[in-house]
Amino acid sequence: MEPLLELKNISLSYHTMEGETPALTDINFSIGEGEFVALVGPSGCGKSTILNLISGLLQPEQGEILIKGEPLSHSLVNIGYMLQRDHLFEWRTVFSNILLGLEIQHGVTREKKEKAEEMMRTYGLEDFKNARPSQLSGGMRQRAALIRTLVLEPALVLLDEPFSALDYQTRLLVSDDIGKIIRREGKTALLVTHDISEAISMADRVLVLTKRPAHIQAELPLTFAMEDRTPMACRNAPEFKTYFNQIWKELNQNET
Amino acid sequence: MKPERILTPQELFLKKQRKKKLQIRAARVFLLIAFLALWEISAALGWIDSFIFSSPSRVVETFWTMCLGQQLLVHIGITLAETLISFFLVILFGIGFAVLLWLCPRFSAVMEPYLVVLNSLPKSAMAPLLIVWLGANMRTIVVAGMSVAIFGSIISLYSGFQEVDPDAVKLIYTLGGKKKDTLFKVILPSSVPFLLSTFKVNIGLCLVGVVIGEFIGARSGLGYLIIYGSQVFQLNMVIMCILVLCIIATLLYVAVSVLEKQYLKRH
Numbered sequence: 001m002e003p004l005l006e007l008k009n010i011s012l013s014y015h016t017m018e019g020e021t022p023a024l025t026d027i028n029f030s031i032g033e034g035e036f037v038a039l040v041g042p043s044g045c046g047k048s049t050i051l052n053l054i055s056g057l058l059q060p061e062q063g064e065i066l067i068k069g070e071p072l073s074h075s076l077v078n079i080g081y082m083l084q085r086d087h088l089f090e091w092r093t094v095f096s097n098i099l100l101g102l103e104i105q106h107g108v109t110r111e112k113k114e115k116a117e118e119m120m121r122t123y124g125l126e127d128f129k130n131a132r133p134s135q136l137s138g139g140m141r142q143r144a145a146l147i148r149t150l151v152l153e154p155a156l157v158l159l160d161e162p163f164s165a166l167d168y169q170t171r172l173l174v175s176d177d178i179g180k181i182i183r184r185e186g187k188t189a190l191l192v193t194h195d196i197s198e199a200i201s202m203a204d205r206v207l208v209l210t211k212r213p214a215h216i217q218a219e220l221p222l223t224f225a226m227e228d229r230t231p232m233a234c235r236n237a238p239e240f241k242t243y244f245n246q247i248w249k250e251l252n253q254n255e256t
Numbered sequence: 257m258k259p260e261r262i263l264t265p266q267e268l269f270l271k272k273q274r275k276k277k278l279q280i281r282a283a284r285v286f287l288l289i290a291f292l293a294l295w296e297i298s299a300a301l302g303w304i305d306s307f308i309f310s311s312p313s314r315v316v317e318t319f320w321t322m323c324l325g326q327q328l329l330v331h332i333g334i335t336l337a338e339t340l341i342s343f344f345l346v347i348l349f350g351i352g353f354a355v356l357l358w359l360c361p362r363f364s365a366v367m368e369p370y371l372v373v374l375n376s377l378p379k380s381a382m383a384p385l386l387i388v389w390l391g392a393n394m395r396t397i398v399v400a401g402m403s404v405a406i407f408g409s410i411i412s413l414y415s416g417f418q419e420v421d422p423d424a425v426k427l428i429y430t431l432g433g434k435k436k437d438t439l440f441k442v443i444l445p446s447s448v449p450f451l452l453s454t455f456k457v458n459i460g461l462c463l464v465g466v467v468i469g470e471f472i473g474a475r476s477g478l479g480y481l482i483i484y485g486s487q488v489f490q491l492n493m494v495i496m497c498i499l500v501l502c503i504i505a506t507l508l509y510v511a512v513s514v515l516e517k518q519y520l521k522r523h
Binding site: 055057078080085087089100101103104148 | 431
């Protein structure tokens with residue numbers, strides 16, 4: 001089957017007056033439909049740069065990005081992007097924050113609105129439809145931000161350390177929450193994180209990046225012997241420790 | 257006698273805070289009254305020359321007679337109108353130009369030194385030129401009022417726009433937005449509190465500019481009255497006009513702050 005997303009020989013450098021900093025060298029990977037992939041790597045290795053490339057905010061210097069076999073620039077597929085912080089706007093109600101993407105794409109229709117309302121109901125935000133974002137808890141805010149992304153019906157959801165701004169306890173709960181929602185909606189997702197356990201608990205496959213200039217050091221498919229996989233349950237699974245050690249070793253191999 | 261209840265630490269704290277506030281307010285009122293009383297007494301006892309320094313009672317008297325003749329109200333109205341017109345024009349052009357700079361960073365890089373120079377130039381130096389160029393009329397006064405506030409507004413609005421969280425701007429792009437969407441969905445709405453606080457300062461500056469304009473090229477308005485009064489040695493009138501300007505400046509400031517508070521309460 002043709003992969004949903006394909007990155008072929010992607011390279012990119014940052015240019016400043018002081019000189020050229022190579023950020024990515026020869027990145028190759030693909031993601032299949034419905035897959036959940038995590039990218040782990042040391043801080044500042046260019047993980048977010050990869051997401052910026054896939055979302056079209058940046059252009060690669062070399063290589064190409066294909067979505068369903070078509071070059072990214074020709075593709076009409078929607079790509080959702082969840083940033084580190086939720087950026088719900090305080091001057092809008094929760095509901096109109098959720099409709100922001102539709103508004104920008106001129107896609108606010110009755111059906112879409114109903115769909116947004118339904119998602120708010122499903123994910124426990126219905127009572128906060130007309131509330132201000134500041135009235136929501138950290139977890140609810142992330143959920144609202146996810147719904148804002150999902151109402152655009154993206155074929156692919158990019159998650160750029162979406163839990164890093166939360167305290168540890170909330171972080172566990174919210175990643176569990178968001179992981180479940182993404183699986184339930186059957187979305188393809190690419191998660192960027194420096195937290196190994198977060199990657200293992202959420203992803204089907206982990207890609208390990210090296211330090212800058214980043215390239216893919218290892219690829220690790222994860223399989224858990226459990227029926228209904230949730231991030232929280234994964235953390236307690238016997239396989240978790242093995243995977244953790246494997247990724248840890250990969251990450252530290254190029255440290256020395 | 258009522259048995260005295262022992263106050264909880266919280267109540268004690270509140271009481272202390274309230275007392276502090278009351279003391280500050282009382283001191284302010286006292287200062288004003290003391291000043292007015294000292295002024296009146298020293299004029300009455302001849303410590304100061306009341307012909308030059310006037311006195312509160314003379315100021316009130318002048319105010320009253322000029323109000324009865326209705327001419328004072330007309331002058332106040334004109335100054336107020338000119339100030340408000342130039343203030344609204346400053347808002348309009350200030351926001352417009354700041355948006356233009358934001359839309360086109362290269363243009364803003366070119367303009368930056370000019371804006372800085374124009375902003376630090378004493379605008380009163382320009383007033384005589386404005387009279388020659390535009391004539392001694394209300395339009396000139398309004399332009400003089402604007403000239404004091406406009407450059408500062410543009411600079412501070414533009415730097416306010418630039419301080420908007422770049423991630424919030426990125427969000428708009430990730431949702432498929434263009435530069436126009438960033439402007440209307442993020443930059444402008446998030447700048448509203450900042451806009452209001454900028455304008456709180458600027459309304460006073462407009463008044464300054466209007467009075468400067470009236471000094472030089474007007475037949476009406478409080479600035480004209482001050483110049484006229486000093487030329488005919490009617491210093492009661494001059495001081496009265498200055499006090500009226502004090503009150504106007506305060507009221508304008510308060511009006512904008514009330515708007516600001518209303519806005520912040522709603523959001």
